[in-house]
Amino acid sequence: MPQDGPLPPGLEQALLGNLNAAHNLARWLVRDPAAAEDVVQEAMLRAIRYAASWRGGDGRAWLLEIVRNTAHGWLAARRHRQEVPMDETPGAEAPDPAPDPEAALSGRQERLGLAAAVAALPVELRECLVLREFEELSYRDIARVTGVPIGTVMSRLWRARRALLGTRAERIEA
Amino acid sequence: MTDDCDHNRLLLQAEHDGELNPANAAELAAHLAACPACAATRLEMAELSRRLRAEVPYHHAPGALHARIAAQLAATNRAPTTPRMPLHRQLPGFAAGLAMAAAVALAILPMRGADIGDQVVGSHIRALQAAHLVDVASSDQHQVKPWFDGRLDYAPPVRDLAAQGFPLEGGRLDYLDGRPVSALVYRRARHAIDLFIWPAASHRERAPAGRVTSGYNLVRWSEGDMVFWAVSDLAQQELDEFVRLWRSAR
Ligand SMILES: [Zn+2]
Numbered sequence: 001m002p003q004d005g006p007l008p009p010g011l012e013q014a015l016l017g018n019l020n021a022a023h024n025l026a027r028w029l030v031r032d033p034a035a036a037e038d039v040v041q042e043a044m045l046r047a048i049r050y051a052a053s054w055r056g057g058d059g060r061a062w063l064l065e066i067v068r069n070t071a072h073g074w075l076a077a078r079r080h081r082q083e084v085p086m087d088e089t090p091g092a093e094a095p096d097p098a099p100d101p102e103a104a105l106s107g108r109q110e111r112l113g114l115a116a117a118v119a120a121l122p123v124e125l126r127e128c129l130v131l132r133e134f135e136e137l138s139y140r141d142i143a144r145v146t147g148v149p150i151g152t153v154m155s156r157l158w159r160a161r162r163a164l165l166g167t168r169a170e171r172i173e174a
Numbered sequence: 175m176t177d178d179c180d181h182n183r184l185l186l187q188a189e190h191d192g193e194l195n196p197a198n199a200a201e202l203a204a205h206l207a208a209c210p211a212c213a214a215t216r217l218e219m220a221e222l223s224r225r226l227r228a229e230v231p232y233h234h235a236p237g238a239l240h241a242r243i244a245a246q247l248a249a250t251n252r253a254p255t256t257p258r259m260p261l262h263r264q265l266p267g268f269a270a271g272l273a274m275a276a277a278v279a280l281a282i283l284p285m286r287g288a289d290i291g292d293q294v295v296g297s298h299i300r301a302l303q304a305a306h307l308v309d310v311a312s313s314d315q316h317q318v319k320p321w322f323d324g325r326l327d328y329a330p331p332v333r334d335l336a337a338q339g340f341p342l343e344g345g346r347l348d349y350l351d352g353r354p355v356s357a358l359v360y361r362r363a364r365h366a367i368d369l370f371i372w373p374a375a376s377h378r379e380r381a382p383a384g385r386v387t388s389g390y391n392l393v394r395w396s397e398g399d400m401v402f403w404a405v406s407d408l409a410q411q412e413l414d415e416f417v418r419l420w421r422s423a424r
Binding site: 006007012015016019020022023024027028036037040041044045046048049050070073074076077080081113114115118132133134138139154155157158161164165 | 183184187188191193218219222223225226227229230231232233234235236239240242243244246247248250251252292295296299300306309347387388389390
């Protein structure tokens with residue numbers, strides 16, 4: 001049920017306290033500054049409307065789950081509209097998901113730097129990495145936010161890291 | 175590289191992330207002592223985390239966004255409580271919050287110059303993605319219709335088509351063209367149909383006209399003083415049938 005009035009005590013603080021995390025996640029998911037702000041605003045609207053589903057606590061995983069779903073909705077709408085991404089670093093844009101993006105990445109990483117390599121990860125790997133490395137969420141919370149089992153979170157994190165480690169990890173595996 | 179390594183890589187990652195089960199710690203320690211490759215991977219993972227924090231930007235919320243959100247939250251919390259809806263013991267100023275929300279939505283929608291049909295499809299997709307098709311879940315039109323009361327400044331017509339094979343599932347508030355609008359949700363087998371309804375700018379009746387956007391079928395018409403947009407991934411003929419039945423039901 002949508003929220004029908006003043007927010008539950010503590011929620012306003014929880015939402016504002018997690019605004020940077022919400023924006024960082026949105027920015028890494030949609031990879032477009034203006035769209036990231038749109039996503040955060042819409043996610044906040046949804047958070048207000050569904051305040052009743054807040055279970056207290058710091059609200060971080062709860063809000064990031066809403067942000068993540070809103071961002072994926074935006075990505076789906078963009079895919080359906082077949083728009084061209086607006087501000088991508090040339091060469092950093094990989095289709096989501098590419099057939100073997102991890103392999104294609106390793107060579108580019110050297111030229112584009114670590115940030116571009118993160119941006120070029122397939123979105124399902126990128127979101128796990130951002131939630132773990134930048135937001136320091138637990139596996140359990142990442143599983144909740146991304147809607148997959150913990151085992152899947154662990155393997156996606158590993159694939160993301162292996163892709164970023166690039167050629168050196170490849171050599172070890174060879 | 176061995177199967178043993180595959181297994182231990184997830185363990186050493188868990189250790190790195192502070193998630194290692196103590197029961198597995200001894201097993202990992204024994205493997206690391208015997209496997210230089212995994213021991214090297216462990217160091218690389220630590221170095222990668224360090225570099226991610228040092229070299230990759232953290233995108234803090236811009237000040238203007240923070241101010242907008244803070245104002246929005248403050249406005250929601252200040253909303254007065256004015257009981258007027260029998261369905262809800264207390265209906266605080268949802269409409270006031272909504273007016274503010276609509277102003278915010280104006281900034282969000284449309285997705286940069288999208289026409290109404292594109293917006294309708296975008297809203298439909300987002301509702302599907304968020305698994306939030308309905309705010310009020312009911313197959314009873316006499317429950318869905320009053321739910322919009324006090325949430326919108328108009329009363330959308332609500333009709334059930336269960337007998338004709340399109341059961342009503344409920345309704346939700348959505349935002350189109352910068353204003354709150356009603357969306358009725360119907361189901362046909364596994365397909366959802368959104369029917370958006372809002373007041374028309376003129377009283378000109380318009381016969382149903384179909385189009386396809388992003389793989390979704392759309393039918394638009396005007397009737398009385400309302401505009402209707404039906405959207406679904408149903409086949410065009412079935413959506414046309416839905417529209418025909420909806421218009422002839424009373
Ligand atoms: Zn090993």
